[in-house]
Amino acid sequence: MNPLLKAVLRLFAAPRVNMREDYAKVRHLQRQLAALPRPRYRSTSWRTIAGGRDSSIPVRVFDPHEKRREELLLFFHGGGWVTGDIESYTPACATMAELTGATVVSVDYRLAPEHPFPAGFEDCYEMVQRLLEDPGLADLDGSDRIVLVGDSAGGNLAAAVSLRLHELGHRGVRRQVLLYPVTHWDHDPQTSPFESVHHHGEDYRLTSTEVQDYMQMYVPDPEARRDPRVSPLMAPDLSGQPETLMITAELDLLCDEGEAYARALAEAGNSVRIHRVEGALHGFITLPRFSRSLRDAYEVINTFLDEELPADAGTDADAGTDADAGPDSARPGTVP
Structure with a gap:
């Protein structure tokens, strides 16, 4: 990266923000930024789906101007399980609907530290389970139309939900898109097993300090952070997972752990692509x-x-044999 640009990015590095003290201010700022300029989308609406907290889970529905797909993208937002919400992610979800031509449903799961683990996870799990049992709740003619999508902490939640569904013997979704997800509990540059934490943990958009603050607020008990519902890479069984697209960011401290999870999924017999x-x-x-x-x-x-x-996607699909495909390919490749 250009040294000047790198220096500028350092000015915005998260060690200058104490997330454990200032998370409420960050939430407020995110909502303000999301409102400027006013997002343009065909329609949005609030709905609730029975189950979860107080017998309902709020969602916001985004429809594209031109619907080109029958799939429903069930989206879990990022923000370290602490910041981010439907309001701050409205522009991103509207863009997702337009660029994919699919309806996007954004889930308003509970946030830490007011609601620590497993509250947010339980909301996301409940939402997916309810839609799989009754696709008509989202005007779907079949559960195979549901695609889980999540970025960062939301990608972590999507992966964890899929693991939990298989662990409990429930039917899962057939596809998931994981965008630079958290998959491991350790983001300390002194102890992390991932090179990207060492190389990109201080200089860019997300820092190791910020991730560790988020993790402490989401899962106060250090031992519980090894739970596969928090750290999917710790799961003893990764079989039977959805066909997965793993998208990572080159200059992200989470890059290596996301790709490590994708490779682990493939080794367990799942169909996986990394980009x-x-x-x-x-x-x-x-x-x-x-x-x-x-x-x-x-x-x-x-x-x-x-x-x-x-035909067997979402069960124990063949991972393929394209040994040349990998994270540097121009298109998604099948991981052997």
């Missing part, structure tokens, strides 16, 4: 539509959604 967006920072899915990183990612996402699902 690393070159030059991208953490959180790029929230950038304006003209962003190169955003366009790169949606080209790959649309290709993934266009592909025909094998």
